[in-house]
Amino acid sequence: MECNLTSGKIESSLIKFSLPMIVGNLIQQLYNMADTLIVGKGIGPDALAAVGSSYALMVLLTSIVLGLCIGSSVVFSQLYGANKIDDMKISIYNAFVFTALFSFIINSISFLMLDNFIKWLNIPQQAVEMTREYLKIILGGMFFVTIYNFVAAVLRSIGNTVMPLVFFAVAAFTNIILDIAFVMHFGMGVAGAAIATVISQALSAICITVYFFAKGKNLCPEKRHLHFDKKLLKSVINNSSLTAIQQSIMNFGILLVQGLVNSFGFYASAAFAVVVKIDAFAYMPAQDFGNAFSTFVAQNYGAKAFDRIKKGAIAALKISSIFCVIASVIVVVFSRELMLMFINEQETAIINIGVQYLYIVGTTYIGIGILFLLYGFYRGLGRSQMSIVLTIISLGSRVALAYLLSSSSMGMLGIWYAVPIGWALADIFGIYKMRGIFIGGL
Numbered sequence: 374m375e376c377n378l379t380s381g382k383i384e385s386s387l388i389k390f391s392l393p394m395i396v397g398n399l400i401q402q403l404y405n406m407a408d409t410l411i412v413g414k415g416i417g418p419d420a421l422a423a424v425g426s427s428y429a430l431m432v433l434l435t436s437i438v439l440g441l442c443i444g445s446s447v448v449f450s451q452l453y454g455a456n457k458i459d460d461m462k463i464s465i466y467n468a469f470v471f472t473a474l475f476s477f478i479i480n481s482i483s484f485l486m487l488d489n490f491i492k493w494l495n496i497p498q499q500a501v502e503m504t505r506e507y508l509k510i511i512l513g514g515m516f517f518v519t520i521y522n523f524v525a526a527v528l529r530s531i532g533n534t535v536m537p538l539v540f541f542a543v544a545a546f547t548n549i550i551l552d553i554a555f556v557m558h559f560g561m562g563v564a565g566a567a568i569a570t571v572i573s574q575a576l577s578a579i580c581i582t583v584y585f586f587a588k589g590k591n592l593c594p595e596k597r598h599l600h601f602d603k604k605l606l607k608s609v610i611n612n613s614s615l616t617a618i619q620q621s622i623m624n625f626g627i628l629l630v631q632g633l634v635n636s637f638g639f640y641a642s643a644a645f646a647v648v649v650k651i652d653a654f655a656y657m658p659a660q661d662f663g664n665a666f667s668t669f670v671a672q673n674y675g676a677k678a679f680d681r682i683k684k685g686a687i688a689a690l691k692i693s694s695i696f697c698v699i700a701s702v703i704v705v706v707f708s709r710e711l712m713l714m715f716i717n718e719q720e721t722a723i724i725n726i727g728v729q730y731l732y733i734v735g736t737t738y739i740g741i742g743i744l745f746l747l748y749g750f751y752r753g754l755g756r757s758q759m760s761i762v763l764t765i766i767s768l769g770s771r772v773a774l775a776y777l778l779s780s781s782s783m784g785m786l787g788i789w790y791a792v793p794i795g796w797a798l799a800d801i802f803g804i805y806k807m808r809g810i811f812i813g814g815l
Contacts, residue, residue, distance in 0.1 A: 378390060378454075378532060378668065378669045378672045378673065379454055379672050379673050379676040379678050379681070383681065383684055383685050383688045384688045384692065386669070387662070387665060387666065387669060387685065387688060387689060387692065388692065390532060390534060390665050390668070390669070391534070391661055391662045391664075391665030391666075392534075393534035393535045393537070393538040394529070394534045394537075394538070394661040394662075394664060394665055395657070395658045395661045395662065396538055396542075397534075397537060397538035397541045397542065397661075398657045398658075398660070398661050399654070399657060399658070400538075400541065400542050400545045400546075410714060410715050411549075411552045411553060411556050411557065411566070412424050412556065412563065412566055416556065416562055416563065419499050419500050419503060420500075420503055420562065420563050423496070423500040423501075423503035423504040423507055423563055424503075424504075424507060424563060424566065424646065427504050427507045427508050427511065430490055430508065430628065431508070431511055432627065433621060433625055433627070433628050434479060434480070434483055434512075434515065435515075435518055436617075436620035436621055437475075437476075437479055437617045437620060437621045438472070438476050438479075438515070438518055438519050438522055438617075439522055439620060440613070440616040440617030440618070440619060440620030440621065441468075441471070441472045441475060441476070441613040441614070441616070441617045442472060442522040442523050442525070442526035442613070443526060443613075443616050443620075443664065443667070443752070444609075444612040444613030444614065444615060444616030444617060444752070444757060445464070445468035445471075445472065445523075445526060445609050445612065445613045446526035446527070446529060446530040446668070446671075447530075447612050447616075447667065447668075447671045447752050447753060447755065447757075448464050448468070448605070448608050448609050448612050448613075449461055449464060449465065449468075449526070449527060449530035449531070450530040450531075450668050450671035450672050450675065450753075451671050451672070451674060451675035451755070452464060452675065453530060453531050453672060453675065454671065454672035454673065454674065454675025454676040455675040455676065458591075459598065460602075460605060461592070462592065462593070462594040462595070462598040463594065463598045463600070463602050463605055464602075464605045464606075464608070464609055465527055465592070465594055465598075466594040466598055466599050466600075467601055467602060467605055467606045467609050468523075468609045468613065469523060470601075471606070471609060471610060471613065472519065472523055472613065473519060473523075475617075476515065476516075476519040480512060480515045480516075483512055483515075484509075484512055487505065487508060487509065487512075488505070490508075491504055491505060491508075493632060495632045495633075495635040495636050496635060496642075499639070500642075503562070503563045506562075506563055506564055506567070507563040507564070507566070507567045508567075510564060510567035510568055510570075510571060511567050511570060511571065513571060514570065514571030514574045514575065516578075517571070517574040517575045517577070517578040518574055518578075520578040520581075520582060521540075521541075521574065521577045521578040521581055524537075524578075524581045524582055524585050525537035525541075525581060527585070527589075527592060528581075528585070528589070529664075529668060530668060530671075531592070532668070532672075534665070536581065536584055536588075537581060540577050540580040540581045540584070541577055543576065543577070543580065544573040544574065544576045544577035544580075545573065547572070547573045547576055548569050548570060548572075548573035551565075551568075551569035551572060551573065552565070552566055552569045554569075555568060555569050556569075608755075611755075611757070612752070612755060612757055615757035615758055615760070615761060616752060616757050616760065618761055619748070619757065619760040619761045619763075619764045622761065622764045622765060622768060625768075626764075626767075626768030626769070626771060626772050627649075627768070629772050630771070630772060630775055630788065631645065633775055633776060633779060633788060634785070634788060637779075637784070637785055640722045640723050640726060641726055641785060643716070643720075643723045644712075644716075644723045644724075644726035644727040644730070645726075645727075645730075647712060647715045647716065647723075647727050648712075648727045648730045648731060648734075650715075651704065651711050651712075651727075651731065652734065652735075655700040655701075655703070655704050655735065655738060656697065656700060656738050656741050656742065656745075658696045658700070659693050659696050659697050659700075659738070659741065659742035659745050659746075660741075660745045662689070662692065662693050662696065662742075662745070662746070663693070663742075663745030663746050663747075663748055663749040664745075664749060665749070666685070666689045666746055666749040666750065666753070667748070667749035667750070667752045667753040668753070669682075669685055669689075669753065670682055670685065670749065670750055670752075670753025670754060671752070671753040671754075671755075673685070674753060674754055674755070682753075683811055686746075686750060686807070686811075689746055689749075690743070690746060693742045693743070693745070693746055694739055694742065694743075696742060697738040697739040697741075697742035698738075698739060700735075700738050701735055701736055701737070701738045701739070704731055704735035704738075705731065705732060705735045705736055708727070708728045708731035708732060708735065709724065709728050711731070712724045712727040712728055712731075726785065729785075729786070729789065730789050733786070733789040733790060733792075733793070734789055734792045734793060736793075737792070737793035737796065737797075740793050740796030740797050740800055741796050743796075743800045743803075743804075744763065744767060744796055744799050744800055744803070747760075747763055747799075747800070747803035747804070747807065748760045748763065748764075750807060751763075751803075754810075759803075759806065762802075763799045763802065763803050764799070766795075766798050766799040766802055767795045767796055767798065767799035768795060769795075770791070770794060770795045770798050770799075771791045771792055771794070771795030772791075773791075774787070774790070774791035774794055774795070775787060775788040775791040778790060778791060
């Protein structure tokens with residue numbers, strides 16, 4: 374069940390630990406792509422625009438929950454690396470209460486602000502009602518998202534990335550089957566797609582929770598651990614809230630870009646709904662590898678194995694670069710074929726916009742790959758505030774440039790070119806600061 378990353382060959386340890394996470398999220402992206410395909414071809418472009426715009430908002434909300442869980446897992450990993458198991462159990466209890474409470478507040482606000490969100494997103498009029506219907510159902514299942522991600526974060530903090538993968542895979546394939554049944558067979562429209570998603574989320578949450586209490590008894594907090602510890606709670610709140618802020622800033626920036634893209638009309642909105650899924654699928658391995666690297670750094674930081682962290686950074690950069698180069702080649706070479714997976718061939722305007730985007734952004738995935746590693750490095754050291762700085766640089770410059778360039782003669786091209794420029798600026802700053810940390814000593 375456990376995997377100690379403070380010993381053994383670095384390259385093989387990182388790959389072995391990250392592989393289940395990568396496979397799990399590739400399955401998730403396969404599901405997202407299947408969902409988009411079923412909605413796009415089973416219902417039509419209006420539904421595709423609705424689900425695509427909803428996706429941007431749901432990623433923002435989910436990223437807050439995910440950020441809380443990832444940030445908490447850094448504390449768990451550091452305590453695990455230092456062999457402070459009792460403190461780890463107390464921190465698990467503290468983190469769960471904080472995460473559950475915060476998630477409930479965010480979800481409640483989202484229900485109350487739903488119409489405002491739809492307005493801010495500049496959603497095409499023909500897709501507004503579908504978007505509202507879809508989001509109401511999806512928001513009802515956010516509790517299950519919180520449960521699954523929290524328990525998965527606990528398991529991953531001690532090196533168990535296999536079981537979260539297993540339960541997620543079962544849920545993802547269930548979701549696809551239900552999508553086909555509800556949308557294609559029963560004709561339930563976007564509501565059917567949303568209900569299928571909530572059912573699968575509930576399944577993954579229930580399965581991983583049952584497993585944790587059945588097999589992870591050595592990690593389960595006992596009665597003596599169920600109290601608030603001021604020092605541990607502060608550490609949990611600092612790490613989780615800063616990571617949640619970083620994640621939400623990143624996705625809020627994407628949400629602003631989504632609104633800008635939607636202002637260019639229905640074709641742009643539909644095309645963007647597809648390319649963001651292709652993007653996510655392409656660079657997801659690099660993102661998961663960055664999260665795995667964060668656990669590696671956290672465990673070794675807790676064990677005070679500082680030289681191993683330095684060697685791990687070099688090894689991680691090489692591995693991530695290989696992931697990104699392969700992804701770039703595939704996306705650029707097969708850009709049109711990828712678009713045709715989701716859009717009927719006669720929708721040439723949508724396809725051409727998507728291909729244009731993929732040609733520009735797809736060649737630069739190495740930029741986001743390096744950025745994910747930098748996020749993981751600073752989180753693992755407990756310096757999540759630096760991840761926020763990098764996110765502000767990356768997304769701030771991207772959003773500013775997108776609005777500036779798109780208002781010029783470049784039009785939509787300006788939005789696309791803003792993406793790699795933002796990544797590059799954040800990478801340069803993050804590497805400069807990392808070099809200073811290694812020279813000055815961890």
